[in-house]
Amino acid sequence: MYAGTTHIVVAAGSGSRFGSGLPKQFCLLDGRPVVMHAIDALRRATPGAPVVLVISGPMLGMWRELCERHGFESPAVAFGGASRWESVRNGLALVSSDCTIVAIHDGARPLVTPEVVRAVVDEVAAGAQGAVPAVPVTDSLRRLECDAPSHGRAVDRSEYVAVQTPQAFRRDLLDLAYSRPFQSRFTDDASVMEAAGFTDLRLTPGSPVNIKITNPDDLAVAEIILSRHCQ
Numbered sequence: 001m002y003a004g005t006t007h008i009v010v011a012a013g014s015g016s017r018f019g020s021g022l023p024k025q026f027c028l029l030d031g032r033p034v035v036m037h038a039i040d041a042l043r044r045a046t047p048g049a050p051v052v053l054v055i056s057g058p059m060l061g062m063w064r065e066l067c068e069r070h071g072f073e074s075p076a077v078a079f080g081g082a083s084r085w086e087s088v089r090n091g092l093a094l095v096s097s098d099c100t101i102v103a104i105h106d107g108a109r110p111l112v113t114p115e116v117v118r119a120v121v122d123e124v125a126a127g128a129q130g131a132v133p134a135v136p137v138t139d140s141l142r143r144l145e146c147d148a149p150s151h152g153r154a155v156d157r158s159e160y161v162a163v164q165t166p167q168a169f170r171r172d173l174l175d176l177a178y179s180r181p182f183q184s185r186f187t188d189d190a191s192v193m194e195a196a197g198f199t200d201l202r203l204t205p206g207s208p209v210n211i212k213i214t215n216p217d218d219l220a221v222a223e224i225i226l227s228r229h230c231q
């Protein structure tokens with residue numbers, strides 16, 4: 001049913017904000033590496049859709065060992081680069097020529113729900129250039145003043161949403177967007193598509209449980225969410 005879709009899971013970050021020796025996406029959650037949860041969630045949500053995993057070259061040996069230890073079938077593996085953008089571009093090179101939709105997911109988001117995954121893929125299948133899961137912002141927001149960065153001005157948070165992954169796109173347009181030069185303001189794939197002029201990107205419902213493991217405490221939160229939602 002989802003054979004025309006490929007997932008790229010980017011897991012080549014060094015996790016400098018995480019502060020552990022091991023990048024966050026390989027830390028154990030309920031006894032298994034975070035990124036295995038992410039890959040399994042995508043496989044369950046969209047049966048038949050291949051996955052490409054992007055890891056940093058030096059992690060390959062450890063990844064093979066982890067797969068053996070956990071009886072996990074590894075997807076095709078691409079090697080990452082210095083930026084997330086470069087890692088995605090390297091993953092795209094392994095996507096098969098007959099694939100028409102590519103969804104890109106952070107390996108550090110292990111708890112993505114089937115609804116969130118299917119919503120972005122289905123939106124592109126229905127004709128959008130891309131689809132992005134979003135959730136309301138719950139904190140109050142302030143815009144930093146350029147000339148006084150320790151000050152901020154209140155903004156209306158109802159005008160903003162927080163964006164998650166997976167983000168899905170028409171494969172032909174994503175290839176074009178990623179053939180253009182890197183810009184430092186790219187923080188996700190939607191920003192790469194927009195810079196290339198592909199602006200028909202629909203927002204679909206994200207999920208509050210689809211957290212990105214960023215700080216060590218996030219792992220403890222993920223354990224609790226997993227025990228409450230994913231039995």
Ligand code: C5P
Pocket residue numbers: 010011012013014025054080081082083084085087088105106107108109212214
């Ligand atoms: O750093 P950040 O949390 O925004 O990274 C989001 C995802 O992108 C993570 O899963 C991380 O492993 C991945 N990434 C990557 N290659 C990089 C940087 C980040 O695959 N060079």
